[in-house]
Amino acid sequence: MKTVKVYGPGCKRCETTAEMVKEAADRLGVAVEIEKVTDARSIAMAGVMSTPGISIDGKLVHAGGLPDAAKLEGWISA
Amino acid sequence: MSAETAAPTRPERPDWLWHLGVIASLAAWVLVYRQLGPVSERLTALFPVARHSHTGEAIAFFLYDLPKVLMLLTLIVFAMGVVRSYFSPEKTRALLSGRAEGLGNVLSAGLGVLTPFCSCSAVSLFIGFVSAGVPLGVTFSFLIAAPMVNEVALVLLFGLVGWQVAATYLVFGLGIAIVAGFVIGKLHLEGWLQDWVREIHSGAGAQAPAGDEGLSLAGRYRLGIATVREIVGKVWLWIVLGIGAGALIHGYVPEDLMVRIMGAEAWWSVPAAVIMGIPMYTNAAGVIPIVEALLGKGAALGTVLAFMMSVIALSLPEMIILRQVLTLRLIAVFVGVVASGILAVGFLFNLLF
Numbered sequence: 001m002k003t004v005k006v007y008g009p010g011c012k013r014c015e016t017t018a019e020m021v022k023e024a025a026d027r028l029g030v031a032v033e034i035e036k037v038t039d040a041r042s043i044a045m046a047g048v049m050s051t052p053g054i055s056i057d058g059k060l061v062h063a064g065g066l067p068d069a070a071k072l073e074g075w076i077s078a
Numbered sequence: 079m080s081a082e083t084a085a086p087t088r089p090e091r092p093d094w095l096w097h098l099g100v101i102a103s104l105a106a107w108v109l110v111y112r113q114l115g116p117v118s119e120r121l122t123a124l125f126p127v128a129r130h131s132h133t134g135e136a137i138a139f140f141l142y143d144l145p146k147v148l149m150l151l152t153l154i155v156f157a158m159g160v161v162r163s164y165f166s167p168e169k170t171r172a173l174l175s176g177r178a179e180g181l182g183n184v185l186s187a188g189l190g191v192l193t194p195f196c197s198c199s200a201v202s203l204f205i206g207f208v209s210a211g212v213p214l215g216v217t218f219s220f221l222i223a224a225p226m227v228n229e230v231a232l233v234l235l236f237g238l239v240g241w242q243v244a245a246t247y248l249v250f251g252l253g254i255a256i257v258a259g260f261v262i263g264k265l266h267l268e269g270w271l272q273d274w275v276r277e278i279h280s281g282a283g284a285q286a287p288a289g290d291e292g293l294s295l296a297g298r299y300r301l302g303i304a305t306v307r308e309i310v311g312k313v314w315l316w317i318v319l320g321i322g323a324g325a326l327i328h329g330y331v332p333e334d335l336m337v338r339i340m341g342a343e344a345w346w347s348v349p350a351a352v353i354m355g356i357p358m359y360t361n362a363a364g365v366i367p368i369v370e371a372l373l374g375k376g377a378a379l380g381t382v383l384a385f386m387m388s389v390i391a392l393s394l395p396e397m398i399i400l401r402q403v404l405t406l407r408l409i410a411v412f413v414g415v416v417a418s419g420i421l422a423v424g425f426l427f428n429l430l431f
Binding site for chain 2: 007009040041043047049063064
């Protein structure tokens, strides 16, 4: 079980990112728990400067804009 | 979008094919663009109305300007998408941190235009900048320039009003961002940040993930296309509505009415335009076609530009977002300084033109 955090104040892109994570994990058959972090302070504390950001098991892998689908699968399967 | 995401294993097209495709598209773009005038006139002639009647004028305006603006927008947004792939908030922050005020404000305003930025991440960006030692005033220059001088505003001004006005907007938009940031920096208002933002200063060992460093040019084209899908997909309806409203004003609003309300003689029109602009929240796309039509009917350039800058740069929703990191006093100073800059530009233009 991997913990994936999606950082973003709740704009449309952040929602899309969370869905992309879920789809990618389903495709790969990896069990993930997705947590959306929407609080500005927590986002800043995580070091995310441009949203949406993604961290997997505490490691920040992406910040700013929608993630690339292929890269996303790479991060999740890693 | 599903086609893009559903096939991650699709073989990469070779780079030369991308270059060829981009060049061919550009050529096709130029050919179509040059035919817009004659074709729109022929289409207008199909309507059973006199060409120089109110309705005829409105239809001609709509049929010519809509495709023109959408084509210009697609081209420029694509170009900006490619250019912006070379920039990121992390790189910009590294360039700006510890930068002295003055030159720092100039650099910051310029980078505000080039760095990809979404107003929904204004807060995290603000904290990221301030915590990494970017001076407060320099951060504000970025935050003012980023929404105000955007490619959608510039394209619409260029396409609907003329390059002179677009260039003036660019210069004075940057000018306001630089000067307002500089003034805010000189006021030394760091104490007016929310408490928790000041505490974060030390704690942010922000670890930027690997960016798009090794991106090929083809990858950047793809980013450009994605940007076009996103931005044009988001604003096209606003543009249709805006140009529709513009067409109505074009055809029907009597000229002397506008001259009286928004002409250069009515000095109060500039502050009125700025105040009206603050609660109005639309993007550049919705407001500019109206701007163009108002100008055509004799509204003063300064008044109209002030209105437009106020709508785009001072938005109530953004202030509510920024309330999380700024105290009300600091927001008031921010609005006051930016509004003064816009007022000055408005008056100056009414005086000059």
